[in-house]
Amino acid sequence: MRRGLWLVLAAAALAIALIVPRAGVPVFYVSLLTQTWIFAIVAMSLDLLIGFTGLVSFMQAAFFGGGSYAVAIVATRYGVTNFFLLVAIGIAVGVLVAAVFGLVALRAEGVGFIIITIALNQILWGLAYQWVSVSGGDNGITGFSRPAVGPFDVSDNAGFYHLCLIVLIIVLLFLLALVRSPFGLVLRGVRETPRRMRALGYNVWLYRYLALLVSGGIAGLAGVLFAWYNQFVGPTNIALDQSTQLLIMVILGGIGTLFGQVLGAGIVVFLSNVLSSLTGRWQMVLGAIYFIIVMYAPDGLIGLGRRMLRRGQGKRVAPVPIDQKVPGMAGEET
Amino acid sequence: MGAAFYFQNILGGLAYGSLLFLIASGFTLIFGLMRIINLAQTSFYLIGAYVGLSLIAKGVNFWLSGVVAGIATMLLGFALYSLFLHRYHADHLTSLLLTLGATLVFDDSVLAIWGGDPHSISAPPELAGSIHAGNLVFPSYWLALIFVSLAIAGMLFLFLQRTQLGMIIRAAVDDEEMTRGLGVDVNRSFYVVFAAGALLAGLGGLLGGPITAAYPGLDGELTPLAFAVVIVGGMGSLSGALIGSALIGLVNAFGKAMFPEFSYFTIFVPVALIMAIRPQGLFGRAQ
Numbered sequence: 001m002r003r004g005l006w007l008v009l010a011a012a013a014l015a016i017a018l019i020v021p022r023a024g025v026p027v028f029y030v031s032l033l034t035q036t037w038i039f040a041i042v043a044m045s046l047d048l049l050i051g052f053t054g055l056v057s058f059m060q061a062a063f064f065g066g067g068s069y070a071v072a073i074v075a076t077r078y079g080v081t082n083f084f085l086l087v088a089i090g091i092a093v094g095v096l097v098a099a100v101f102g103l104v105a106l107r108a109e110g111v112g113f114i115i116i117t118i119a120l121n122q123i124l125w126g127l128a129y130q131w132v133s134v135s136g137g138d139n140g141i142t143g144f145s146r147p148a149v150g151p152f153d154v155s156d157n158a159g160f161y162h163l164c165l166i167v168l169i170i171v172l173l174f175l176l177a178l179v180r181s182p183f184g185l186v187l188r189g190v191r192e193t194p195r196r197m198r199a200l201g202y203n204v205w206l207y208r209y210l211a212l213l214v215s216g217g218i219a220g221l222a223g224v225l226f227a228w229y230n231q232f233v234g235p236t237n238i239a240l241d242q243s244t245q246l247l248i249m250v251i252l253g254g255i256g257t258l259f260g261q262v263l264g265a266g267i268v269v270f271l272s273n274v275l276s277s278l279t280g281r282w283q284m285v286l287g288a289i290y291f292i293i294v295m296y297a298p299d300g301l302i303g304l305g306r307r308m309l310r311r312g313q314g315k316r317v318a319p320v321p322i323d324q325k326v327p328g329m330a331g332e333e334t
Numbered sequence: 335m336g337a338a339f340y341f342q343n344i345l346g347g348l349a350y351g352s353l354l355f356l357i358a359s360g361f362t363l364i365f366g367l368m369r370i371i372n373l374a375q376t377s378f379y380l381i382g383a384y385v386g387l388s389l390i391a392k393g394v395n396f397w398l399s400g401v402v403a404g405i406a407t408m409l410l411g412f413a414l415y416s417l418f419l420h421r422y423h424a425d426h427l428t429s430l431l432l433t434l435g436a437t438l439v440f441d442d443s444v445l446a447i448w449g450g451d452p453h454s455i456s457a458p459p460e461l462a463g464s465i466h467a468g469n470l471v472f473p474s475y476w477l478a479l480i481f482v483s484l485a486i487a488g489m490l491f492l493f494l495q496r497t498q499l500g501m502i503i504r505a506a507v508d509d510e511e512m513t514r515g516l517g518v519d520v521n522r523s524f525y526v527v528f529a530a531g532a533l534l535a536g537l538g539g540l541l542g543g544p545i546t547a548a549y550p551g552l553d554g555e556l557t558p559l560a561f562a563v564v565i566v567g568g569m570g571s572l573s574g575a576l577i578g579s580a581l582i583g584l585v586n587a588f589g590k591a592m593f594p595e596f597s598y599f600t601i602f603v604p605v606a607l608i609m610a611i612r613p614q615g616l617f618g619r620a621q
Contacts, residue, residue, distance in 0.1 A: 056427060103610070104606045104610045105609075107609055107610050107613045108609065108613050110426075111365075111369060111371060111426055111430075112569070112613060114371060114430065115371060115561050115564070115565060115569075116565065116606075116609050118557070118558060118561055119561050119562060119565060119602055119605055119606065119609075120602070120606060122558040122602055123598065123599060123602040123603065123606065125598070126596075126597070126598020126599055126601075126602065127596070127598070127599060129598070130594070130595050130596060130597060130598055130599075131595050131596065132595065133595070239554075240554060240557070240558070241554065244434060247431075247434075251431065280446070281442055281446060283438055283441065283442040283445075284438070284439050284442035284443065284446075286438060287435050287436070287437075287438030287439040287442065288435075288439065290431075290434075290435045290438065291418075291432065291435040291436075291439075294428060294431045294432055294435060295418070298428065321425055322425065322427050322428050322431065323424075323425040323426065323427045323428055
């Protein structure tokens with residue numbers, strides 16, 4: 001019964017989302033929603049690491065920006081315009097960055113992992129910022145456009161909106177299936193008690209590494225969409241701020257929910273754009289909201305909603321602190 | 335690339351390393367003691383620089399401005415710790431996320447108060463000149479900064495080795511549970527270390543100002559360098575932070591001079607290699 005209700009709700013939300021660009025919604029909001037879908041994809045890829053594998057990564061922007069730069073460089077230098085080829089290249093670069101960085105980062109565990117991922121993210125940012133002859137430096141790369149998807153033209157706002165929404169849905173379904181698969185169950189085991197998983201004979205390192213590769217590929221895919229969205233790629237795509245913002249989206253939505261990341265991405269995208277047109281101080285507001293969420297709703301908005309529902313039924317439930325959601329972070333050797 | 339080139343970059347690198355040490359020493363002690371990754375440490379640096387330059391603009395002496403700036407960030411750090419962080423003592427990730435939120439608020443406050451234009455900070459007049467030695471020319475402030483940083487490092491070592499509170503801190507870094515079990519009030523040292531870290535970073539902001547200047551986003555640029563220092567030196571080790579700062583400062587200076595397109599790369603690739611080979615850092619102990 002409840003499952004049916006959720007399906008109906010999801011279908012309704014999807015139907016509304018699909019008709020948005022044709023329903024007379026101002027272009028500004030269509031564009032913000034497009035951005036939301038793109039960031040939701042990256043935020044979900046990060047949630048696969050944080051919420052399901054127990055790896056708090058600050059290098060997600062490197063995978064994301066890596067995908068962006070890859071399509072921009074390939075499109076402008078080699079004139080590649082085939083949609084599927086470009087997407088494949090973006091995903092491949094995301095996976096490649098994850099494969100290289102993962103080798104280094106997974107030497108550390110817990111808090112050390114966080115620090116090393118920040119340093120790694122900066123390597124790629126530094127390359128994008130300083131290797132002017134390839135990346136265009138601060139000026140970035142322009143001069144490429146959104147390629148047609150086979151017979152479909154997606155160069156206009158509505159077409160591109162639909163493309164991003166469809167990719168989001170595919171990624172969401174893929175991740176939902178992944179975390180419910182035996183592979184996903186092992187990942188959760190790794191998140192909860194790496195030591196026991198090791199004792200059971202699982203190669204904990206390998207599972208973490210594979211999760212990083214999948215996450216990197218998805219983030220790279222989102223990076224491709226973001227490059228097309230802006231038709232510009234610059235070092236800010238890779239900056240640490242970007243990783244930070246992605247982390248905020250994940251927490252805001254609710255760690256380990258996947259659906260929540262769509263919400264988290266939407267809130268950050270809309271707040272930053274709407275608030276910044278009202279006040280110059282949107283970052284402070286975002287920081288304050290973030291503080292409140294971390295302290296009082298560490299299970300994110302989805303978790304908050306669930307608790308409100310329970311409360312309506314007369315049950316009081318305390319939120320689960322973030323550290324308990326990612327128990328591997330606490331352990332020096334877990 | 336004669337001897338002058340090397341000498342110049344060595345001095346410049348050590349001067350830069352000196353300001354990194356003022357950030358990283360607090361960072362590493364805070365981590366070693368409380369397991370908090372304090373991302374706000376470089377925000378304190380930036381706030382210190384701005385407070386200091388405002389004071390200088392009002393005619394206050396450079397060194398006095400630095401001390402006042404340090405006290406200002408110390409109060410800020412104390413407030414951050416006692417209002418929020420101390421409640422999440424065992425929750426390392428929550429603490430990290432709160433310091434991250436604090437940087438968002440701090441950075442935007444800085445932007446609101448001082449605007450987005452970069453401000454240069456001039457060295458105190460008595461050190462504004464250059465030292466000429468043969469064909470070698472370098473600002474005399476570089477030497478002064480290295481000297482001051484070393485003096486501060488010396489005081490920190492004395493404090494840790496010779497005072498009772500320093501002993502408590504060292505004991506708690508080694509084994510917090512056992513220290514508590516012996517009836518020592520460890521919590522007091524948390525406040526002291528967090529506030530002292532903020533003080534050093536804020537002081538460093540003005541002292542480093544003549545080299546880095548002050549502009550929004552500077553903190554974000556320094557954070558990875560401070561991280562590099564503690565990765566190289568080993569988390570929680572003060573001597574590691576001192577040596578790490580010097581190394582990162584030098585690599586930074588030579589990297590910028592020799593491979594301008596890859597200077598960031600030249601810092602972080604060795605750091606990543608150290609991490610891959612010796613995850614506990616050159617001077618850290620295995621957990």
